[in-house]
Amino acid sequence: MTLPSADWMERRGLAALIAALDGGARFVGGAVRDTLLGLEVKDVDIATPLLPEDVMERLTAASIKVVPTGIAHGTVTAVLPDGPVEITTLRRDVSTDGRRATVAFSDDWKEDAARRDFTINALSADPDTLEIFDYFGGLEDLQRLQIRFIGSPAERIAEDHLRIMRYFRFQARFGKQQVDEEAYAACSKAAAKLETLSRERIADELLKLLQTEDPRSAVLQMIDAGIMSHIVEQIDEDSATLFSRIVQREQRLHFAPTAIRRLVALLPKDADKASEIAKSLKLSKKQQKAIGERLLPSLDGDNIAPADIRAFAYHTNVDAARDVAILFANDETFPDMLARLQDWQPPVFPLTGGALIEQGLKPGPVVARTLAKIEAAWIAQGFQDEQWIREFVADLKLAG
Known part of the structure; x- marks a missing residue:
């Protein structure tokens, strides 16, 4: 069986990278698996029997930037125009403790594949012929999911x-x-x-x-x-x-x-x-x-009222408010809460402490307290316009 052609195989610099490795490379892991499933491939990984130092020398000679991202474990990263490609030397486990493994380099493709977790992740493909290598029944498992x-x-x-x-x-x-x-x-x-x-x-x-x-x-x-x-x-x-x-x-x-x-x-x-x-x-x-x-502890599960959701969005953000609705609103109030958030953005409070001082309020902590009182009323009244703000402030008789 061969790997179907896919857009990711045409990434700039990939052909030159493969050529530099001179036949000693295969596509491995998710790129092979996801291509077979018809999914978008994001990360391209390559395995090779070449030692990491040899890989770096070959890529450098081919004018391909290469970074020793995990050279102790056999991994280097080629920096290509369309994204990085990790190249890892074939390995076998010497010892493991459940958290990390001590490895030795290998030239045995099956031995390297046996280190992987699942059969569908152990598939590899020749980049020239696109022939797929399957040592553990991964193709059948992939077909059956x-x-x-x-x-x-x-x-x-x-x-x-x-x-x-x-x-x-x-x-x-x-x-x-x-x-x-x-x-x-x-x-x-x-x-x-x-x-x-x-x-x-x-x-x-x-x-x-x-x-x-x-x-x-x-x-x-x-x-x-x-x-x-x-x-x-x-x-x-x-x-x-x-x-x-x-x-x-x-x-x-x-x-x-x-x-x-x-x-x-x-x-x-x-x-x-x-x-x-x-x-x-x-x-x-x-x-x-x-x-x-x-x-937020101020919200009490199914008791969230639709009328409160915009106030919550004002104090946090619309995404958080929408998530709160999805998480905690009951089936009866849920549609109303989402409707109140649809295409709505929290307005900017149209009053400053300076404006209060201009109207006669003495500077000091009382400014912040008064501003908070007005803002709370403004929110409770559904974010009224500036005319409402002026009338509300006038009723407070700040100068008096």
Whole structure:
């Protein structure tokens, strides 16, 4: 079987890179898998039996910029006009501890493929003939959309505990068959090993999983297997129900999936506890802020009123308000809340402290307090125009 031609094969500089490696290269991993599935290919990876120093010499001689991004593990990166290409020397594992591997370089393609996690990720293709090499039944699994570990699931997980999460992410993205019982059992048994990994790696995989089109089945399986509790503390049946509901809403309304929105559904509905988990996952400050905005304690689940949603958007942003509606509004109020946000942008409060001073208010803390009082009234009245502001200020009799 040969790999179908695809646009990514025409990237500028790729042909020159292949030529510089002089027949000692294959396309590997996601580029092969996604091309066979008719999906867009973003990252192109190449494997070669050439040693990394030899790869760098050849590319430099061909005037191709190359960076030793992971040379100790055999990886260098060619900087091409249409994007970087990673080139990795064939490897075999010498030892593993579930977090990292000690490797030795190899010239055996099957030995290198055996290091990969799933059969569908172990495919490779000759860049000249496009012949596909499949050592572990990956083509059949890809046709069936079956996610299967290479060899023993327990052994593959023992090599890298993050494969527990990768299994369910790939199941969510590609799997159309039921979860393999042996794989499920191995993932469940090793779940506690996730706590030995860096939280950054855990968070990265979690967000990738939540970003898939429909992760409901995979997430619920992880909850049932006791895996998710090692990632998100205090997860319960209510969180699982809410998670399923918001994915259904997204699909019904054709909303693009958002990992943070979906993560909020799984977190405790207490801003402080959710914040602790977000920090423990080493999420960025921007992501932590987004979670906090969606779990403000002033909002009380199904009691959110449609009339309040614009005020919430004013204090945060429209995206956060829309997410709050998707997450917490009940079925009766949900359409009204979305309608109030449709094509609406929070206005700018049309009054300053300087204007109050000009009208007779003495400078000092009273200016800020009065401004806040007027702004609160303005919001409560539905963001009235400047005439309303002038009349309201006049009624306060600031000079008096």
